[in-house]
Amino acid sequence: MRLSTKGRYSLEALVMLGFLSQGMHANISLKHISQETEISEGYLEQLFNKLKKSEILISKRGKDGGYQLAKPPSDITIGSIFRSVEGSLSPVKCLDTDCCDRSEFCLTRCFWTEINDEINQVIDTLVLSELIETYRKNLAIGDKS
Amino acid sequence: MRLSTKGRYSLEALVMLGFLSQGMHANISLKHISQETEISEGYLEQLFNKLKKSEILISKRGKDGGYQLAKPPSDITIGSIFRSVEGSLSPVKCLDTDCCDRSEFCLTRCFWTEINDEINQVIDTLVLSELIETYRKNLAIGDKS
DNA sequence: TCAAAACCTAGTAAAACGGTAGGTATTATG
DNA sequence: CATAATACCTACCGTTTTACTAGGTTTTGA
Numbered sequence: 001m002r003l004s005t006k007g008r009y010s011l012e013a014l015v016m017l018g019f020l021s022q023g024m025h026a027n028i029s030l031k032h033i034s035q036e037t038e039i040s041e042g043y044l045e046q047l048f049n050k051l052k053k054s055e056i057l058i059s060k061r062g063k064d065g066g067y068q069l070a071k072p073p074s075d076i077t078i079g080s081i082f083r084s085v086e087g088s089l090s091p092v093k094c095l096d097t098d099c100c101d102r103s104e105f106c107l108t109r110c111f112w113t114e115i116n117d118e119i120n121q122v123i124d125t126l127v128l129s130e131l132i133e134t135y136r137k138n139l140a141i142g143d144k145s
Numbered sequence: 146m147r148l149s150t151k152g153r154y155s156l157e158a159l160v161m162l163g164f165l166s167q168g169m170h171a172n173i174s175l176k177h178i179s180q181e182t183e184i185s186e187g188y189l190e191q192l193f194n195k196l197k198k199s200e201i202l203i204s205k206r207g208k209d210g211g212y213q214l215a216k217p218p219s220d221i222t223i224g225s226i227f228r229s230v231e232g233s234l235s236p237v238k239c240l241d242t243d244c245c246d247r248s249e250f251c252l253t254r255c256f257w258t259e260i261n262d263e264i265n266q267v268i269d270t271l272v273l274s275e276l277i278e279t280y281r282k283n284l285a286i287g288d289k290s
Numbered sequence: 291t292c293a294a295a296a297c298c299t300a301g302t303a304a305a306a307c308g309g310t311a312g313g314t315a316t317t318a319t320g
Numbered sequence: 321c322a323t324a325a326t327a328c329c330t331a332c333c334g335t336t337t338t339a340c341t342a343g344g345t346t347t348t349g350a
Contacts, residue, residue: 004337004338004339005338005339006338006339008257009339011256027295029294029295029296030295030296031294031295040339040340040341042340042341042342043339043340043341045296045297045298046339046340048296049296049297049298059295059296059297060295060296060347060348061295061296061297061346061347061348062294062295062296062346062347062348062349063292063293063294063295063347063348063349063350064294064295064348064349064350065294065295065296065347065348065349066295066296067296078256091148091152110279111156111223111271111276111279112153114267114271115264115267115268118263118264118267119260119263119264119267122259122260122263122264123260126256126259131256134255134256149306149307149308150307150308151307151308172326174325174326174327175326175327176325176326185308185309185310187309187310187311188308188309188310190327190328190329191308191309193327194328194329204326204327204328205316205317205326205327206315206316206317206326206327206328207315207316207317207318207325207326207327208316208317208318208319208323208324208325208326209317209318209319209325209326210316210317210318210325210326210327211326211327212327
């Protein structure tokens with residue numbers, strides 16, 4: 001039931017990316033995001049690679065290159081981010097691979113499916129723009145104090 | 146977000162135990178459960194050890210010894226089973242350890258808390274007796290065909 | 291041409307996973 | 321009292337995953 005750091009880091013990085021590029025169409029470099037989030041550049045690179053393949057990010061190479069969100073952040077669900085970097089999110093493997101041949105397993109499978117659906121419902125409803133907005137607000141509060 | 150086999154095995158074993166001991170107060174041996182579930186006896190032993198500590202199981206040693214549920218299965222939530230064998234179920238570690246000092250992290254923490262609550266709500270509402278019942282029904286259907 | 295960036299490949303230490311092996315302690319029964 | 325069945329305990333162990341790091345190549349704008 002535990003997410004690895006991949007999911008958490010990706011989310012933090014994308015929130016940061018979204019925040020930094022708000023309103024503009026500038027490319028944000030890995031270096032920049034790495035500095036802001038304190039996530040190592042190399043590790044971030046691997047995550048961003050996956051996020052590119054999932055069409056959550058686009059990139060531009062060369063000088064002044066960097067990354068941008070491929071879509072408006074209101075179209076990017078948290079679930080799509082997690083699935084992109086973590087692989088399947090289903091609580092047990094046999095939901096993915098259909099490995100069972102006994103009725104006991106079928107029982108638990110039904111049960112896992114239920115849990116799985118509930119989790120997916122949560123993370124596929126929440127959207128990146130909401131988190132960016134929350135971040136912006138948190139930051140404003142932090143500045144005042 | 147993925148559960149290891151510990152959670153799945155434990156659940157399967159407890160459903161089986163509950164099913165086998167329905168109505169009676171007999172002790173069910175590890176060997177018996179291992180045979181029915183095809184989970185290795187040694188591995189099962191480790192899981193049952195944890196489930197004992199969580200007061201989900203009780204045991205009796207010596208000949209004719211074995212395990213019983215410590216409470217009626219309607220009082221055993223799936224969540225308590227998972228937590229017993231998997232440790233914390235929170236999606237990210239920083240929910241447990243309070244490791245953050247930056248506002249970004251606080252943002253994500255808020256978010257994780259939300260997801261966490263939803264997951265817990267699902268697994269703490271579902272109860273072992275329901276799964277045993279489902280198993281019993283599945284078995285009946287299997288017998289007919 | 292040069293510097294900054296993405297892109298690519300490989301390695302790696304540590305932890306977790308999914309067990310196995312082999313013993314000790316306890317208990318009902320013949 | 322001996323025995324067999326059981327829980328209980330400790331340790332080990334191969335494999336996979338995690339969370340990185342290192343060191344290069346390619347692209348691009350100025």
